[in-house]
Amino acid sequence: MRKNHKLPFSSLSERGRKSPRKSPSVYKNHKLLIARSSEHDEKSPNPVRAKSGFDGFKLFVTLPVIIYSLLLIFLPLVYVFFLSFQTSDNYGGYDFKLTLKNYLEAFDPSFLKIFFVSIVIGLLTTFICLLISYPFAIFLRDKPEKTRSLIIKLVMVPFLTNSLIRTYGWITLLRKNGVINSGLLSLGIINSPLNLMYNNLGVIIGMVYTLLPFMILPVVSAVSKVDENLLDAAEDLGASKLEKFFRIYLPLTLPGAFNGSLMVFIPAIGYFFIADILGGGKAMIIGNLVKNQFLIARNWPLGAALSILLLVMTFGLVKLYQKVGGDLDELGG
Amino acid sequence: MKVSKLKTSLVLISLVVVFFGFIIIIHSLKPERAVPETKSLNVLNWTSYIPDDVISDFEKESGIKVNYSTYSSNEELLAKISSAAPGTYDVIFPSDYMVELMIYRDMLEPLDSSRLSNFENINKKFLNQPYDSKNEFSLPFLLATSVLAYDSTKVERISSYRDLLDKNLRNNIILLDDQRIVIGAFLNAEGYSANDTDDAHLEKAYDFYQELKPNIKAFDSDSPKTFFITGEVDVGLVWNAEAILAQGENKNIKISYPAEGFTLSMDNYTIVKGAKNPDGAYEFINYLLRDDICARIVEEYPYISTNKNIESLPEPELDEILSRGTYIENVGTDIKKFDKLWARIK
Numbered sequence: 001m002r003k004n005h006k007l008p009f010s011s012l013s014e015r016g017r018k019s020p021r022k023s024p025s026v027y028k029n030h031k032l033l034i035a036r037s038s039e040h041d042e043k044s045p046n047p048v049r050a051k052s053g054f055d056g057f058k059l060f061v062t063l064p065v066i067i068y069s070l071l072l073i074f075l076p077l078v079y080v081f082f083l084s085f086q087t088s089d090n091y092g093g094y095d096f097k098l099t100l101k102n103y104l105e106a107f108d109p110s111f112l113k114i115f116f117v118s119i120v121i122g123l124l125t126t127f128i129c130l131l132i133s134y135p136f137a138i139f140l141r142d143k144p145e146k147t148r149s150l151i152i153k154l155v156m157v158p159f160l161t162n163s164l165i166r167t168y169g170w171i172t173l174l175r176k177n178g179v180i181n182s183g184l185l186s187l188g189i190i191n192s193p194l195n196l197m198y199n200n201l202g203v204i205i206g207m208v209y210t211l212l213p214f215m216i217l218p219v220v221s222a223v224s225k226v227d228e229n230l231l232d233a234a235e236d237l238g239a240s241k242l243e244k245f246f247r248i249y250l251p252l253t254l255p256g257a258f259n260g261s262l263m264v265f266i267p268a269i270g271y272f273f274i275a276d277i278l279g280g281g282k283a284m285i286i287g288n289l290v291k292n293q294f295l296i297a298r299n300w301p302l303g304a305a306l307s308i309l310l311l312v313m314t315f316g317l318v319k320l321y322q323k324v325g326g327d328l329d330e331l332g333g
Numbered sequence: 334m335k336v337s338k339l340k341t342s343l344v345l346i347s348l349v350v351v352f353f354g355f356i357i358i359i360h361s362l363k364p365e366r367a368v369p370e371t372k373s374l375n376v377l378n379w380t381s382y383i384p385d386d387v388i389s390d391f392e393k394e395s396g397i398k399v400n401y402s403t404y405s406s407n408e409e410l411l412a413k414i415s416s417a418a419p420g421t422y423d424v425i426f427p428s429d430y431m432v433e434l435m436i437y438r439d440m441l442e443p444l445d446s447s448r449l450s451n452f453e454n455i456n457k458k459f460l461n462q463p464y465d466s467k468n469e470f471s472l473p474f475l476l477a478t479s480v481l482a483y484d485s486t487k488v489e490r491i492s493s494y495r496d497l498l499d500k501n502l503r504n505n506i507i508l509l510d511d512q513r514i515v516i517g518a519f520l521n522a523e524g525y526s527a528n529d530t531d532d533a534h535l536e537k538a539y540d541f542y543q544e545l546k547p548n549i550k551a552f553d554s555d556s557p558k559t560f561f562i563t564g565e566v567d568v569g570l571v572w573n574a575e576a577i578l579a580q581g582e583n584k585n586i587k588i589s590y591p592a593e594g595f596t597l598s599m600d601n602y603t604i605v606k607g608a609k610n611p612d613g614a615y616e617f618i619n620y621l622l623r624d625d626i627c628a629r630i631v632e633e634y635p636y637i638s639t640n641k642n643i644e645s646l647p648e649p650e651l652d653e654i655l656s657r658g659t660y661i662e663n664v665g666t667d668i669k670k671f672d673k674l675w676a677r678i679k
Contacts, residue, residue: 070348074348075348075352075355078348078349078352079352079356082356093415110676110677111676175563175565176563176564176565177563177564177565195504198504198550198551198565280550280551280552280553281510281551281552281553281679282549282551282552282679284679288679289676292676292679294412294416295408295409295412295413296406296408296409296412296512296672296675297408297672297675297676298408298411298412298415298672299672300416
């Protein structure tokens with residue numbers, strides 16, 4: 001089942017190549033799928049539903065979403081793809097001249113350096129989020145249902161405020177005369193203020209803060225699904241807490257952790273506003289690079305090419321996620 | 334999500350066809366002349382430039398609703414105008430070199446100064462500059478200069494760009510987030526003009542940046558004064574008005590005009606090509622030219638007013654600034670070199 005279960009775009013190229021080799025049974029499966037176009041769950045064993053075919057009501061309720069995604073996500077993406085092969089006119093427009101120059105330019109050493117730094121920031125952010133989420137999830141596992149849902153709700157509360165404003169709030173905490181520095185100074189823990197922002201550290205702090213809920217939710221859900229019997233058995237056999245974590249929790253929750261990692265890593269290389277505010281306009285991530293091509297350098301085709309590269313990278317990660325055994329539906333898609 | 338591959342590819346193909354058809358239709362359509370909108374005016378201006386109450390008073394007096402949005406560098410302004418549909422903005426305030434570039438790109442509406450009854454208030458000294466030699470498209474509004482500001486109780490006197498390289502200033506400098514001003518300063522520091530586009534000279538400017546880098550805390554154009562006021566930095570290359578405002582909060586802040594030279598930015602009233610409300614635009618510009626309004630603007634944001642009836646700066650001092658500073662010039666397609674260098678710096 002999982003083999004048929006691909007992202008519609010990423011497997012475009014494989015489509016033609018693979019189909020002739022398919023066994024008749026797969027073809028049958030295909031026909032079945034066409035017949036129940038709007039049917040969502042192919043795992044459903046109920047053949048009657050397949051015969052009922054076109055479900056008008058379902059189509060009706062999903063239509064707004066379909067139109068929305070086509071108009072506001074898919075079409076702009078096609079435009080960006082198309083733009084990435086055009087020639088910039090230096091003034092924010094483009095000349096209708098097909099070229100691969102933008103892609104070559106995207107691999108300029110100074111850009112590659114930003115890609116590298118950005119990926120390191122993304123990985124660190126992801127790692128720190130994992131480090132926070134696991135103990136939290138294991139702590140939450142044994143709590144009664146009421147407490148659990150309350151704590152999860154608390155995790156969600158920050159979403160009620162605009163993330164830009166929350167990021168500005170961090171300035172008050174992190175700056176030279178900010179809450180953290182003056183607190184530590186007056187306690188005598190440090191002698192001179194720490195440089196907590198306007199550098200990569202500030203960017204990572206901001207990213208971890210903003211993206212942590214995206215890691216916590218999947219990890220908590222994965223950890224809570226771990227079979228209690230396995231843990232009891234491990235304990236009976238004398239496993240230490242660390243062993244329990246590495247030999248039971250970690251292997252069983254890997255898809256959840258990878259899911260969270262994807263949802264943290266991908267925004268972490270793209271959230272330019274956090275890099276702008278807490279990085280002081282000098283720590284640049286791929287997101288800033290793309291933004292600057294559109295807003296400062298007026299080189300839309302190059303910006304488009306960079307976005308496409310970012311997209312390819314993202315798709316690569318999603319593929320990897322599927323390889324590890326992740327379910328696309330769990331990505332919140 | 335689980336749809337058959339055949340169906341998905343069919344849908345994809347038809348979508349691509351529809352989309353390209355859509356693009357062709359858009360390209361073949363001439364932009365329609367929009368209906369004149371006399372009750373609203375779209376103004377795009379620098380951040381921290383005109384006090385909010387000046388805008389709201391204009392709305393009260395004229396009955397025109399002002400949609401006010403901001404930008405923080407000329408490049409951002411150009412990007413916004415080029416990407417917006419014609420008629421999105423009415424009045425914008427580009428600096429000298431950007432006026433020249435916009436005239437060249439046919440992005441501005443001719444400006445008829447005879448329609449402005451307060452035109453006489455402009456100091457003749459600022460008129461007929463090389464970027465728009467007959468003021469056919471623009472009229473000078475405010476003069477901004479880049480200056481060095483420093484907290485005299487924390488650091489030694491700073492009077493040149495070279496002084497910024499001091500090892501004791503680690504992580505203690507703020508620079509404007511503006512490519513022409515900052516690269517211009519680096520060029521000045523190496524003894525070249527801020528408008529130099531020679532590759533070797535630009536490379537020298539980059540070397541200067543490399544040496545300065547450990548001292549730079551942040552780039553910010555929107556409100557660099559905040560960095561001084563909160564004690565985040567003690568030294569900075571900032572707009573003159575920002576330095577004066579920081580001085581208002583902290584008396585120890587001193588201002589110096591760098592010995593190697595500095596840049597002048599004359600920001601101008603202009604009307605965007607295809608503006609939907611040109612009459613409102615003239616009314617707005619005429620309002621901003623009024624003596625009392627000019628006074629209110631420079632009181633809040635102490636740039637140098639072009640209004641001759643306002644003493645925003647003693648005459649001899651103004652003349653000295655004008656003679657020592659250089660205007661940023663339009664460098665044509667060489668602007669790409671600045672774009673590239675800026676991408677390397679940031």
